[in-house]
Amino acid sequence: MRHARRRIVRRAARLAAVGGLLIGGTMVTRAVASEPADAPAAPHTLARSAFGAGAGLVERLGSERTAGHWVGDDGRPVVAVTDEETAGSVRRAGATAKLVRHSMSELRSAASALRAAPRVTGTAWALDYRSNEVLVRGDSTVSGSDWSRLTGVTEGIGGFVRMERFQGTFTTRLNGAQPIRSTAGRCSAGFNVTDGTDDFILTAGHCGPTGSVWFGDDKGDREVGETVSGSFPGDDFSLVEYAGGKAGDSADVVAVGDGKGVRITGVGEAAVGQRVFRSGSTSGLRDGRVTALDATVNYPEGTVTGLIETDVCAEPGDSGGPMFSEGVALGVTSGGDGDCDKGGTTFFQPLPEAMEALGVRLIVAGQEDAARGAAASSPAPGTAAPGAAAPGAAASVPGSDGRTLLARLTDRRNVGPGLLVVAGSLVALAATRWIRAEHDRKAYRQQYSATWG
Numbered sequence: 001m002r003h004a005r006r007r008i009v010r011r012a013a014r015l016a017a018v019g020g021l022l023i024g025g026t027m028v029t030r031a032v033a034s035e036p037a038d039a040p041a042a043p044h045t046l047a048r049s050a051f052g053a054g055a056g057l058v059e060r061l062g063s064e065r066t067a068g069h070w071v072g073d074d075g076r077p078v079v080a081v082t083d084e085e086t087a088g089s090v091r092r093a094g095a096t097a098k099l100v101r102h103s104m105s106e107l108r109s110a111a112s113a114l115r116a117a118p119r120v121t122g123t124a125w126a127l128d129y130r131s132n133e134v135l136v137r138g139d140s141t142v143s144g145s146d147w148s149r150l151t152g153v154t155e156g157i158g159g160f161v162r163m164e165r166f167q168g169t170f171t172t173r174l175n176g177a178q179p180i181r182s183t184a185g186r187c188s189a190g191f192n193v194t195d196g197t198d199d200f201i202l203t204a205g206h207c208g209p210t211g212s213v214w215f216g217d218d219k220g221d222r223e224v225g226e227t228v229s230g231s232f233p234g235d236d237f238s239l240v241e242y243a244g245g246k247a248g249d250s251a252d253v254v255a256v257g258d259g260k261g262v263r264i265t266g267v268g269e270a271a272v273g274q275r276v277f278r279s280g281s282t283s284g285l286r287d288g289r290v291t292a293l294d295a296t297v298n299y300p301e302g303t304v305t306g307l308i309e310t311d312v313c314a315e316p317g318d319s320g321g322p323m324f325s326e327g328v329a330l331g332v333t334s335g336g337d338g339d340c341d342k343g344g345t346t347f348f349q350p351l352p353e354a355m356e357a358l359g360v361r362l363i364v365a366g367q368e369d370a371a372r373g374a375a376a377s378s379p380a381p382g383t384a385a386p387g388a389a390a391p392g393a394a395a396s397v398p399g400s401d402g403r404t405l406l407a408r409l410t411d412r413r414n415v416g417p418g419l420l421v422v423a424g425s426l427v428a429l430a431a432t433r434w435i436r437a438e439h440d441r442k443a444y445r446q447q448y449s450a451t452w453g
Contacts, residue, residue, distance in 0.1 A: 053077040053093070053094070053095060054069030054070070054071075054077035054078070054079055054095060054271070055069065055269075057069065057077070057079050057089075057090055057093055057095060058079060058104075061079075061081070061086055061089060061090075063103060063104035063105045063108070064082075064103050064104075064105055065081060065082055065083065065086040065103065066079055066080060066081055066082070066086065066103065066104055067080035067081070067082065067100050067102060067103050067104045067106075067107060067129065067132055068080050068104055068107070068127065068129030068272070069095075069129065069272070070129050070130060070271065070272035070273040071271050071272065071273035071274055072096055072273065073273075076094075076095065076096055077095040077096070078095065078096045078097075078098055078273075079095050079096070079097055079098070080098050080099075080100045080129055080130075080132060081097050081098065081099060081100070082099070082100060082101070082102075082103050083099075084099070087099060100132035101132060101160070102132050102133075102158075102160050104127075106158075106160070107127045107132075107133075107134055107160070108127070109157075110134045110157045110158065110160065110161055111125065111127060111134060111294070111296070113153065113156075113157050114134070114136065114153065114154070114157075114161075114296070115296065115305070117150065117153045118149070119298055119303060120138070120142060120146045120147075120149075120150055120298060121141065121142075121298050121299070121300050122138060122139040122140075122141040122142040122169065122170055122298065122300075123136065123137065123138045123139070123142060123150065123170075123298045124136075124137050124170055124295060124296060124297040124298065124347075125137070125295070125296055126291075126292035126293070126294065126295035126296070126309045127292060127293070127294055128162075128291075128292055129272055129292070130272070131162070132160065133160050133161065133162045134154075134157075134160065134161045134162070135162050135164065135292070136150065136154060136161060136162065136163050136164070137163075137164045137165070137166060138150070138163075138164070138165050138166075139165075139166060139167075139168055139169045139170050139337060140166070140167050140168065140169055141169055141300075142165075147165070150163075151163060166337065168337035168338050168344060169337055170297055170298070170299060170335060170336065170337050171299065171300070171316070171335055171336075171337070172204070172206040172236075172299055172301060172319055172334065172335040178216070178255055178281060179216075179281035179317065180201070180203070180207075180214040180215070180216065180224055180240070180320075181214065181215050181216075182207075182208050182212045182213055182214045182215065183212070183213075185207070185208075186281065186317045187203055187204060187207035187208075187281075187317070187319045187320040187321075188203070188279075188280045188281040188282075188317065188318055188319060188320045188321035188322075188333065189201045189203060189240075189281075189320065189321070189322075190202045190203040190204070190320045190321060190322050190332040190333075191254065191264065191322050191329050191332070191351065191362060191363075192247040192251040192252070192362075192363040193239070193355060193358075193360040193361060193362055193363060194247075194360060194361060194363055195359060195360050195361075196361075198241060198242070198245045198246075199241075199242050199245065199246050199247040199251065199363065200225070200228070200239040200240055200241050200242065200247075200360060201224070201225065201239070201240040201242070201247075202237060202238075202239060202332060202351070202354060202355070202358070202360065203237070203238055203240060203319075203320030203332055204232070204236050204237065204238065204319045204320035204332055204333060204334055204349065205230040205231050205232030205235060205236045205237045205238040205349075206232045206233075206236055206299075206301060206319065206334070206335070207227075207238060207319055207320050208227050208238070209227065209230070210227050210228060210229060210230060210238075211226065211227060212226065212227040212240075213225075213226050213227075214226070214227070214240055223243045224240065224242065224243060225240045225241050225242045225243050226240065226241055226243070227239065227240050227241075228240070228241045229358060231357065232301070232302065232304070233299070233301060233302025233303050233304050234302070234303070234304065234305065235304065235305075235306070235349060235353070235354065235357070236304045236307070236332075236334040236335075236349040237332065237349050237354035237357070237358065239358055239360070247363060251363045252264050252265075252363050252364050252365045254279055254322045254324065255279060256277075256279050256284070256285040257279070257284040257285050262277075262324065262327060263327060263365050264322075264324065264327055264328075264329050264362065264363075264364055264365065265327040265328065265364055265365050266327070266328050266329070266362070266364055267328065267329045267330075267351050267352060267355070267362045267364075268325075268328045268329070268330060268352075269330070269350070269352060270290045270293065270308045270323075270325075270330045270331065270348075270350065271290060272290050272291065272292060272293060273289060273290060274289065274290045274325060275287060275288070275289055275325065276288065276289070276290055276310060276312065276323055276324070276325045276330060277312075277323065277324055277325065278310075278312045278314065278318070278321060278322070278323045278333060278346065278348075279321050279322055280314060280315070280317065280318025280319075280321035280333060281317050281318065281321065282314075282315045282316060282317035282318045283313065283314060283315045283318055283339075283340045286312050286313050286314070286340060287312060288310050288311040288312035288313070288346075289310065289311055289312075290308060290309070290310050291309050291310055291311055291345075292308075292309040293308060293309070294306055294307075295307040295308070295309040295347055297334070297335065297347055299335060304334060304335075304347075304349075306350065306353065307334055307347040307348060307349060307350070308323070308330070308331050308347065308348040308349075308350055309345060309347055310323075310345070310346050310347070310348065311343070311344075311345060311346075312346045313338060313339060313340040313343050313344050313346065314333055314335075314336055314340070314344070314346040315339050315340055318333050319333050319334070319335065320332050320333055321333045323348045329351050329362055330348070330350070330351055331348035331349050331350050331351050332348060332349050332351065332354070333346065333348055333349075334346075334347045334348055334349050335347055
């Protein structure tokens with residue numbers, strides 16, 4: 001009886017070891033066949049996935065049956081629809097439908113009527129998809145007569161235009177996250193871009209006209225570059241060509257303060273409801289949500305359209321600084337109201353539109369560099385930190401190379417776990433073989449002794 005139990009135990013152990021070998025081999029095969037854990041991540045986030053799904057539904061269903069889309073609190077796409085049949089199509093596609101009274105065509109028609117009205121400095125409007133309204137705001141500089149005249153225009157449009165007054169002032173944020181200075185004032189470097197031959201800083205257009213020379217210090221001893229093209233008002237973007245023609249090392253990193261940086265992996269469109277980050281030379285790294293798209297702002301310097309509206313704060317000097325989400329570049333800071341003590345509204349120039357108009361592309365992490373991780377980290381000895389280096393200066397953003405061997409081996413996305421299972425199974429299999437051989441030797445000795453005895 002005892003021998004039978006031993007045989008059962010040994011067989012079970014051998015089967016477990018063989019099973020471990022098969023499982024471990026499968027894990028290794030899958031890890032090798034799939035993307036490595038530290039490979040550069042595609043510029044893809046939950047918000048961007050929801051944005052793409054919502055945008056696709058709106059495009060397919062048309063502007064007469066829909067009224068915009070946004071990312072819900074649960075991360076799913078929400079589409080505003082004007083009838084139950086369209087709502088059913090949205091739900092079958094896996095998105096959330098919200099019934100509204102006014103279509104996108106009506107909202108855009110209202111915005112066009114506002115643009116056609118006499119310009120009132122200190123006002124702004126945007127399409128509020130969630131409330132199905134056009135929100136018109138006026139700052140403290142708008143006179144009573146101008147506000148009354150604008151109110152008359154909105155009353156003629158319809159009851160879906162909402163008017164709001166506030167005590168702040170809409171201003172461009174003149175004065176990256178890295179500071180760049182000229183006779184026009186101080187701005188922040190945005191993103192590094194290239195036309196294939198030369199490298200540039202893409203920043204806000206209101207920072208300075210073509211021909212403005214920018215420096216990286218207060219004394220004007222170190223020239224960064226010169227503004228070679230741009231658009232403001234109307235749009236709000238410009239190109240500063242590097243004095244040396246090249247952006248230098250770590251051109252794909254934007255500074256976020258405290259000697260840290262974020263590696264940029266791609267460019268994308270912003271989505272209403274998306275969490276975003278902004279970095280600037282005055283107020284540093286700040287975060288918030290996208291609240292509206294296609295916003296129009298009547299700055300004292302002129303009117304800018306097609307902006308991204310957010311609840312992220314900004315202050316003078318943050319103009320031109322980068323806005324991004326999970327390593328994906330979205331826009332550069334244009335202007336707004338408030339500050340980072342009381343909060344406020346900040347508008348951004350969308351990056352894809354600016355790059356297309358300027359004929360440039362974003363400088364992003366290379367395959368080898370990005371494999372070290374799109375992360376913020378302390379600089380290596382002997383290099384300048386992204387938070388302290390001037391635009392184009394050398395900066396280091398170490399990634400996963402500093403991880404311990406154990407951490408790499410236990411990462412389930414690597415081959416390490418599979419190799420550990422294989423090794424453990426081999427040890428178990430060898431142990432069962434050794435135990436069986438040892439048992440057989442003892443049995444032979446006992447039989448041999450009994451025979452001679």
